[in-house]
Amino acid sequence: MKSNGLELLGMVPLISELYIPEVALFGLFRFIRFTRLLRLLRVIGLFKKSQRIFTEFFKKTHMDYAIAIFILILVASAFSLFFIEINTNSGINSLDDAFWYVIVTITTVGYGDISPQTEIGRIIGIVTIFTGVGFMSLLTASLATFFVNRFKQKEDMSIEEKIDNLEEQMNKKFDDMQSEIISLKEEGTVKNLGVFEICILINKFF
Structure with missing residues (x-):
């Protein structure tokens, strides 16, 4: 309720004009409409806060390198599969089909609409599967470790502040x-x- 206060305030003019048309003449309700613009400022504030968290996450976990390697393997696998399977696989007629197969495989969804026909193509499929599983495991572990350490750090700081205050009082x-x-x-x-x-x-x- 506290976080939606601006939205509720911004709805006052609309509701009032629907049920009591005379109130539309008052400049007060026109002014209240401008409170909707404050929501944009709140969104910008949340974006900046999220940006700081993401920056801290990548700085501490170095996941940016893992993401770069992940994308590199995805692109290399798609191009390799396309050139190897283009003449032998009826399901791969374009680079889009190769990317579709690699993305579906690397995310371990596996629709089964496209499957490699050559041995090298199957090896590429195995590599993409292990890459997807490994990346998701690494990402999950990194996120969990980051937020646990962040919470622990805040908790430690809170305890340290309490000890300092107690020492100051003593x-x-x-x-x-x-x-x-x-x-x-x-x-x-x-x-x-x-x-x-x-x-x-x-x-x-x-």
Whole structure:
């Protein structure tokens, strides 16, 4: 509900004009229409945040190299299959057919409408299958590791901040207690304090 507040506000003029046409004359509702533009700013903000996350992901996992190798194998397999199977496979009549087979195979979908007829073509098919399985496994593992480490890092930072705040509070209490003791010394009453008064003094700060 909080995230859709701008959308709800932007719908007010439309609903009002449908059921109460007279309110269309008020400039207020025309102004509210401009709140729809704020949604664009929110989308841009989300895009920038996503861009930072993607940049951090590729920087830490080096998946950009894996994606480049994946695309290279896909393209090389499609071209190789096309030139090898073009004269022997009725299902591959163009480069588009070769790319279709490689994409379907490398994503492990396997429709079965096209299948290689030569031994080299079958080897290319096996390579694309293992490439697809290996890439998806690597991508899944990298994403899981990245987000787990990111969550753990935020959690560690939160714990560290709590420890720092607690340490700061303890230091402040010790300083206040020391100031109180110095004040009592100056007044000459510290020697007259009994056990009960000392306990009250300590409890005052802790």
